[in-house]
Amino acid sequence: MARRALPATALTxxxxxxxxxxxxxxxxxxxxxxxAETAGGSPSASASASQASGVQRPDIKLPTEFQLTFDSWxxxxxxxxxxxxDTKEQLRAGYAAIIANEPDGGNALAFYDTKPGxxxxxxxxxxxxSKDLTVFGKLPAYDPQTxxxxxxxxxxxxxxxxxxxxxxxxxxxxxxVQGNPVGTDPKVLYSVTLAKxxxxxxxxxxxxxxxxxx
Numbered sequence: 001m002a003r004r005a006l007p008a009t010a011l012t013x014x015x016x017x018x019x020x021x022x023x024x025x026x027x028x029x030x031x032x033x034x035x036a037e038t039a040g041g042s043p044s045a046s047a048s049a050s051q052a053s054g055v056q057r058p059d060i061k062l063p064t065e066f067q068l069t070f071d072s073w074x075x076x077x078x079x080x081x082x083x084x085x086d087t088k089e090q091l092r093a094g095y096a097a098i099i100a101n102e103p104d105g106g107n108a109l110a111f112y113d114t115k116p117g118x119x120x121x122x123x124x125x126x127x128x129x130s131k132d133l134t135v136f137g138k139l140p141a142y143d144p145q146t147x148x149x150x151x152x153x154x155x156x157x158x159x160x161x162x163x164x165x166x167x168x169x170x171x172x173x174x175x176x177v178q179g180n181p182v183g184t185d186p187k188v189l190y191s192v193t194l195a196k197x198x199x200x201x202x203x204x205x206x207x208x209x210x211x212x213x214x
Contacts, residue, residue, distance in 0.1 A: 058108035071142040086202035103129040117204035137167035161214035189213030
């Protein structure tokens with residue numbers, strides 16, 4: 001269920017956009033995700049609410065039925081690590097807004113987005129909320145690469161991959177579950193441009209996605 005893809009037949013139409021949505025390979029198996037038929041699950045809190053330079057980060061919580069994981073998102077360079085940390089939290093904030101049914105993205109996403117980034121992300125979130133969809137399953141984000149731009153102080157690009165094989169959407173009312181159409185490549189490459197604000201937070205400026213790019 002890539003962050004920037006639409007479920008089912010809408011995937012083809014959205015392929016040229018910068019945002020993508022949720023989907024596994026075909027329909028979800030009934031035993032694929034424990035608790036998949038429930039509305040929520042216990043939330044898991046962000047571990048980085050108090051990161052860095054005295055700035056209080058939002059406390060972002062995701063239900064246990066949606067497992068957004070980050071493998072090897074570490075760097076020996078402190079600047080790169082700060083960028084990776086904020087990139088992770090921005091992604092978590094976006095999915096938290098979808099799950100909470102907040103089409104405007106909520107306060108946490110506004111914290112991690114620039115104005116252009118927030119406008120883009122609201123379009124992505126509304127592809128879910130306008131159809132009364134939530135997300136569940138497992139979505140690993142892996143193989144992050146960071147490139148510092150210019151003087152290494154204020155702009156960067158982070159690329160990473162996600163694997164949607166075990167991630168799905170569910171209609172809040174009908175409980176219908178959908179994944180990506182059979183034959184759709186479940187791996188999506190993301191390229192996120194970030195800018196550092198005056199408080200030292202690395203904010204999302206824009207996101208591009210390429211299905212099958214990993």
